[in-house]
Amino acid sequence: MQIENYLIRKSSLEKLFNNLVGNGKTVYAPKAGEKRILFEEVKAFSEITDNYLVTTNAAKSVVFPRTEKLFSYKKTKETTEIIDASTETVSEVVLWGTRPCDAAAFIPLTDTFNGDYPDVLYNNRRGKVYLLSFSCTTCDEYCFCTSVNGGPGNTAGSDILFTKLSTGDYLAEAITEKGKQLVADNQSLFEAAPAEAKESNLAKVKTYFNQDEIQAKLQNLFENPVWDEKSRACLGCGSCAFVCPVCSCFDIQDEKHGSKGSRLRCWDSCGFGLFTLHTSGHNPRGTQGARWRQRILHKFLYMPNKSKVAGCVGCGRCSRVCPADINILETVTAL
Numbered sequence: 001m002q003i004e005n006y007l008i009r010k011s012s013l014e015k016l017f018n019n020l021v022g023n024g025k026t027v028y029a030p031k032a033g034e035k036r037i038l039f040e041e042v043k044a045f046s047e048i049t050d051n052y053l054v055t056t057n058a059a060k061s062v063v064f065p066r067t068e069k070l071f072s073y074k075k076t077k078e079t080t081e082i083i084d085a086s087t088e089t090v091s092e093v094v095l096w097g098t099r100p101c102d103a104a105a106f107i108p109l110t111d112t113f114n115g116d117y118p119d120v121l122y123n124n125r126r127g128k129v130y131l132l133s134f135s136c137t138t139c140d141e142y143c144f145c146t147s148v149n150g151g152p153g154n155t156a157g158s159d160i161l162f163t164k165l166s167t168g169d170y171l172a173e174a175i176t177e178k179g180k181q182l183v184a185d186n187q188s189l190f191e192a193a194p195a196e197a198k199e200s201n202l203a204k205v206k207t208y209f210n211q212d213e214i215q216a217k218l219q220n221l222f223e224n225p226v227w228d229e230k231s232r233a234c235l236g237c238g239s240c241a242f243v244c245p246v247c248s249c250f251d252i253q254d255e256k257h258g259s260k261g262s263r264l265r266c267w268d269s270c271g272f273g274l275f276t277l278h279t280s281g282h283n284p285r286g287t288q289g290a291r292w293r294q295r296i297l298h299k300f301l302y303m304p305n306k307s308k309v310a311g312c313v314g315c316g317r318c319s320r321v322c323p324a325d326i327n328i329l330e331t332v333t334a335l
C-alpha cells in the first residue's frame with residue numbers, strides 16, 4: 001500500500017486529539033505517573049507526556065484485556081440463559097503514542113488470535129483500534145528492534161506514523177486506509193509533505209543479532225546449558241510476559257455466584273510453574289530453565305516458523321521490569 005506523506009504542525013496535534021475525542025473515540029496514550037509512564041485512557045491532551053522511551057505496560061490490554069468475560073449465564077428451574085460477550089458493542093479506540101515496536105507487535109498478536117480459528121472478541125476490538133504511532137528519537141541499552149526486522153521509524157502495524165523533525169513539527173505518514181481516512185477527516189490540519197528526510201531524526205538502535213540466523217540456530221539448541229544458566233535467578237513472577245506486547249498466554253476461569261456465573265479469560269504466563277502442571281502432578285516444564293527455553297523458542301522459532309513473524313519486537317520491556325535482572329537480549333546473543 002502506498003504511504004502518503006504530510007506535514008503536521010506541533011500545534012495541530014492537540015487539535016487532532018480534540019477532534020478524535022469529539023468524534024466519540026476513546027483515546028489511550030502515555031501518561032506520566034509517579035514512577036512509571038503507562039498507556040492509559042486520557043480525556044485531555046495535557047494528560048499526555050511525550051517524555052518517554054516506551055511505556056512500562058504494553059498497549060495489548062486494549063484488545064486483549066487482563067481479565068475478560070467470554071460469556072455469562074443465568075439459571076432458572078426451567079432454563080439456562082447464555083449471554084455471549086462477543087455480541088457486545090465495542091467502541092472505537094485510538095492508541096496515541098505507540099512506538100513502532102508496539103504497533104508491529106499487533107501483527108503477531110493478531111496472528112495468534114486467528115490461528116486455529118478467528119477469535120471474535122479479539123477481532124471485534126482490533127477492528128476498532130487506530131494506531132497513531134510516534135517514531136523513536138532515543139533508545140536505550142534494552143532496545144533491539146533492529147535485530148528482529150523492526151526499526152525506530154518502522155511503519156509496519158501503524159495507521160499513521162509521526163516523526164518529529166528538527167523544526168519541532170512532524171512528518172505524518174498515512175500508511176493504511178484507516179490512517180488515510182483519518183487524515184481526510186482532518187484535512188485542514190495536514191499540509192504538503194516536508195522536505196526534511198525522516199531518517200536523520202531517528203534513534204540509532206544497535207543491531208545485536210539477525211532474527212533469521214537465530215531462528216535457524218534454534219532448531220538445534222533444545223538441549224543447551226544456556227537455558228539453565230540464564231534463568232537461574234528467575235523468580236517465575238510473570239512480569240516479563242505481562243508487560244510484553246506480544247505475549248498472549250491465557251487461562252480460563254469459571255466464576256459462579258448462586259445461579260449466575262461467567263467464564264473468564266485471564267492473562268497467564270509460560271514462566272509460571274503452574275502453567276503446565278498436570279492434574280497428575282507431572283509437569284513437562286518442571287524447571288525455570290525449561291520455561292525460559294519455551295519462552296525463547298516460542299518467540300524466536302515456533303512463531304516465525306508458523307506465521308513468518310517473530311514473537312518479539314525488541315521493545316526491551318521484559319528486561320527493564322525483571323526484578324531478577326534477567327535480560328532476554330543476553331540470552332539470545334549468548335545463543
Ligand code: SF4
Nearest residue numbers: 234235237238240322
Ligand atoms: S520478569 Fe524476570 S524473574 Fe519474573 S518471570 Fe520474567 S524472567 Fe523470571
Ligand code: SF4
Nearest residue numbers: 244312313315316318
Ligand atoms: S519478549 Fe521482551 S523485548 Fe520481546 S517484545 Fe516481549 S517484552 Fe519486548
